[in-house]
Amino acid sequence: MPRPRSPLLSVDAIVRAALFLVDSTGDFSTPKVAKELGVSQAALYNHIDNREHIIELMRGLVFSERQHLDTESLPWDEALRTLAHEYRDCLVDHPRLVPLLVAQTVRDLGVMRIYEDMATVLAKAGLAPSAIVPAITTLDYLVLGSALELTAPEVVWSPPQGLFPMLSEAIADLGSPAERSNTAFSFGLETLLAGIRQVTKTGF
Amino acid sequence: MPRPRSPLLSVDAIVRAALFLVDSTGDFSTPKVAKELGVSQAALYNHIDNREHIIELMRGLVFSERQHLDTESLPWDEALRTLAHEYRDCLVDHPRLVPLLVAQTVRDLGVMRIYEDMATVLAKAGLAPSAIVPAITTLDYLVLGSALELTAPEVVWSPPQGLFPMLSEAIADLGSPAERSNTAFSFGLETLLAGIRQVTKTGF
DNA sequence: ACCTGAACACCGTTCAAGT
């Protein structure tokens, strides 16, 4: 079956198939993507460069679905909270993608757009120019980290036989991964906001 | 060359060889580890279970070299700062290990020990029990994220032709990856401390 | 332009065989 009149494949189809595999199995491979789409392995390379390229395209796909709420009229902390949630929301349905994203540098313009919006808000907050990238970076860690938490097994950190009393106690009444992820994200975000408030007053 | 009287291999040798490969190339494979040690691929499996096991052992190795400073007598924020730095210091010489660690759940007791110490300090700080794990988790993201930053190329986020003015400006005078990582870590840590201070007063 | 089949070097793991 050579060259059909209408292409069997497209970049979009490849990326969606790869993302489907990541979501359902935690990883993807080019043979599996090809099989999923009913084509030969080699056919993929007419549309994409290599594996890394597919990952970068998945990043783009996931963040292209971001909600763009208007934050112009909001106070800076409310605006930053909104942006952080929009950012995180892109990942909550695809937490198993995070390890792949984290192993590779960002090239996607969708993510860049979020960073730009955050930079705008932070400048408006009165944060020193030199602290803007550190603040965005910290938020970035928080979003990716808390999304990663969603992939964790139900019981995480099971400390053996009372060697870690404080930890055991703190873990005792933790909820599901989803709850833990939400709580940690909220906590991290609110402390960051509080910290930024402090820093804009006292300097850094 | 079957069964020599003194074993050619050991868990420790395997783990160190793997870590050497990760540090120098960004990844490792069982054939390469075997080659590095001058044995057959199959020989490894007399000492380790599988690839994941090697990664877990690398985590253990890296964190076994942690400095254990006495934080008992310090005020809680100073103590937490110290612990966070000890934790991060374990990773700064092995930043390329981070993507491998992040893809896998923690089983290592050395890391657990750090968490336990942090839990103790946070309880002493007067943080609500339900906020202790979120705080540790946030710190965890911060440490791993900032270590990951060390693997970034010199120029990160190169936004194309003035589409992202705020970001471009904020990026303008950034230092090396090492400096960026340090700054982001300090910033994240100090804002977290400020946030915890706030939260212990006002509740969460 | 866009597909197939065949091929390559590589990877993780197992297993029978040796001492």
Place this chain on the structure above:
DNA sequence: ACCTGAACACCGTTCAAGT
């Protein structure tokens, strides 16, 4: 107990050949 060689299924990528 601890090694080797051979084998297996799998992976990423290339390339000649087809229309």
